[in-house]
Amino acid sequence: MKAVITVIGKDTVGILAKVSSACAEEGVNIIEVTQSIMQELFAMIMLADIKDANVTVDDLSKKLDKVGDEMGVKVHVMHEDIFNSMHKI
Amino acid sequence: MIETKNILETINMIENEHLDVRTVTMGISLLDCIDSDIDKACDKVYDKICRYAKDLVKTAEDISKEYGIPIINKRIAVTPIAMLASVCQTQKITKFAKVLDKAAEELGVDFIGGYSALVEKGFASGDYALIESIPEALSITNKVCSSVNIGSTKAGINMDAVKMMGKIVKESAELTKDRQCIGAAKLVVFCNAVQDNPFMAGAFHGVGEADCVINVGVSGPGVVRAALAKAQDCDITGVADLVKKTAFKITRMGQLVAQEASKRLSVPFGIVDLSLAPTPAVGDSVAYILEEMGLEVCGCHGTTAALALLNDAVKKGGVMASSHVGGLSGAFIPVSEDAGMIHAAQIGALDITKLEAMTAVCSVGLDMIMVPGDITPEVISAIIADEAAIGMVNTKTTAVRIIPAIGMKAGEELNFGGLLGYGPVMPIRYGDPTKFIHRGGRIPAPLQALKN
Incomplete structure (x- = not known):
């Protein structure tokens, strides 16, 4: 399955590096990354393939939550299907 | 890839605007649990509910974690109990309420609905006894919800049942007056009740439904x-x-x-209640x-x-x-x-x-x-x-x-x-x-x- 990882918060040095290295540690393959500034907030969105990941989505989510907390940003890990079903007919 | 603004919109809905799946409700038919011996009927009811719904809570929690959507309630709706009560040679109908409550506790669901009777046109055998037992049933249980359908567009309104329900609502409150009259909050009186409602307190599993279905609210x-x-x-x-x-x-x-x-x-998937x-x-x-x-x-x-x-x-x-x-x-x-x-x-x-x-x-x-x-x-x-x-x-x-x-x-x-x-x-x-x-x-x- 594919997961959408979003990082929202104040822009700091090394956000991309820290989140992606945490992903790499768990065997999560990042397919695509976009970054933008929305309403003065930093927003990074990653599409990740987690079929070969060595943790469950829940554990990955907890791990990235922790990484996010350390940097003062909010990280969400959600199934890609949520967005597809909500925003595509 | 999905557009950034769409992703952020969804996350904002969940984070800041309370978007959630309010309930995943499993409807279970109890028609095959009917027995003239109420104790045997209760055993069958307990076994069937626990067998069918054993993974309900865990599955809903797994989906919630995996997809990142809060799922607030996990519930069960069953066949109106009046139909089971109709063949029992006893007035102690509240045994059914206790067994439903026990099953709900065992499974960890939030509520179980279906301590119900459908009397829009008249009382069948079992209906009267069940309705009479509602105040007691709601006072001795925590998770059981009750509903009574007293009218419909097709049948008109059963005013005998309306009269009775006034008394039952009052008694349900009185018997639980030390607990904020909670009994009456678990009792719904319907006209044109729907058979696939996943929301409490009015959920029950209609007789026209399949043996088991999943409805989502x-x-x-x-x-x-x-x-x-x-x-x-x-x-x-x-x-x-x-x-x-x-x-x-x-x-x-x-x-x-x-x-x-x-x-x-x-x-089988039943319906989404929006x-x-x-x-x-x-x-x-x-x-x-x-x-x-x-x-x-x-x-x-x-x-x-x-x-x-x-x-x-x-x-x-x-x-x-x-x-x-x-x-x-x-x-x-x-x-x-x-x-x-x-x-x-x-x-x-x-x-x-x-x-x-x-x-x-x-x-x-x-x-x-x-x-x-x-x-x-x-x-x-x-x-x-x-x-x-x-x-x-x-x-x-x-x-x-x-x-x-x-x-x-x-x-x-x-x-x-x-x-x-x-x-x-x-x-x-x-x-x-x-x-x-x-x-x-x-x-x-x-x-x-x-x-x-």
């Missing part, structure tokens, strides 16, 4: 309100359009969860949506029109988003569960007569309304009859869930805590309907019923 008043808040300048057509689009998105999420739950549990169900949390209120449309306070003149628009637009938006829409689908107006309505009732802007008018255009009826403890059973019956008449004539579901606040007067406050919320005791109208209620009999089905 979505919610999201906060999301609709937030969408309207961003569109201050549009006209009413624009408002309706915006509600439709938002309802579509919310329902798509419900459909996804329903399909996933159905697949993982190997149980209701706007409020909670007492600030920002999760149907009243605030109406106020966002331009009303100073929910209950002022214009409220009924705004609610009609909302109810209709929610259905229109949701209906394309799901392969099967069912249940009650629309806007709920439970007073004690809605921060905006609680406020409106506290300042006197919202009273029982305005609420009655609103029920003609919302998806259900007089819901979670506290009335003075000295209300007579006949007045409760008359409130039920009024509400059932609105449902019967308009070919829609209406319900009455009122809580006589024993020992309290109008203006005092009853607090249930949790999702059931709190609110002021509302005054009722002057005058005595006793003679009308005591006549009994049936209100004939209206002309609307003769469609064949």
Whole structure:
């Protein structure tokens, strides 16, 4: 399955590096990354393939939550299907 | 890849606007548990529910974690117990309530519904005994919910049952007066009850349903309100359009969860109920949506029109988003569960007569309304009859869930805590309907019923 990882918060040095290295540690393959500034907030969105990941989505989510907390940003890990079903007919 | 703004919109809905899947409800038929020996019947009921629903809570939690969507309640609805009670040679029907409660505890579900009887045209064997046992059943259990259907567009209104239910509602409150009269909050009196409703307290598993189904109720008043808040300048057509689009998105999420739950549990998918169900949390209120449309306070003149628009637009938006829409689908107006309505009732802007008018255009009826403890059973019956008449004539579901606040007067406050919320005791109208209620009999089905 594919997961959408979003990082929202104040822009700091090394956000991309820290989140992606945490992903790499768990065997999560990042397919695509976009970054933008929305309403003065930093927003990074990653599409990740987690079929070969060595943790469950829940554990990955907890791990990235922790990484996010350390940097003062909010990280969400959600199934890609949520967005597809909500925003595509 | 999906557009950034769409991703952020969804996350914002969940994080800040209380978007959630309100309930995943498993409907289980108990028709094969019927036994003339009530103890044997209870054993079969317990075994079947525990067997079918053993993975319900875990599966819902797994989906919630994996997809990142909160799923608030996990519930079970069963065949109306009156049908099982009809063959039992005993008056101790409450054994069924205890066994349902035990199964619900064992499985960890939030509520179990179906301690119910359908008597719109008359009492069958078992119905009378079951209804009589409701107050006791609700006082000795925690998770059991009860409902009685006393009227329908096709059958008219069973006024004998209406008379009886006034007494039952009052007794249910009295028996639980040391627990905020919670008994009456778990009892719904319906006209045109639906057979696949996933929402409590009125859920039961209809006899026309499959052996086991998964029904999902979505919610999201906060999301609709937030969408309207961003569109201050549009006209009413624009408002309706915006509600439709938002309802579509919310329902798509419900459909996804329903399909996933159905697949993982190997149980057929029944319906998605696309209701706007409020909670007492600030920002999760149907009243605030109406106020966002331009009303100073929910209950002022214009409220009924705004609610009609909302109810209709929610259905229109949701209906394309799901392969099967069912249940009650629309806007709920439970007073004690809605921060905006609680406020409106506290300042006197919202009273029982305005609420009655609103029920003609919302998806259900007089819901979670506290009335003075000295209300007579006949007045409760008359409130039920009024509400059932609105449902019967308009070919829609209406319900009455009122809580006589024993020992309290109008203006005092009853607090249930949790999702059931709190609110002021509302005054009722002057005058005595006793003679009308005591006549009994049936209100004939209206002309609307003769469609064949």
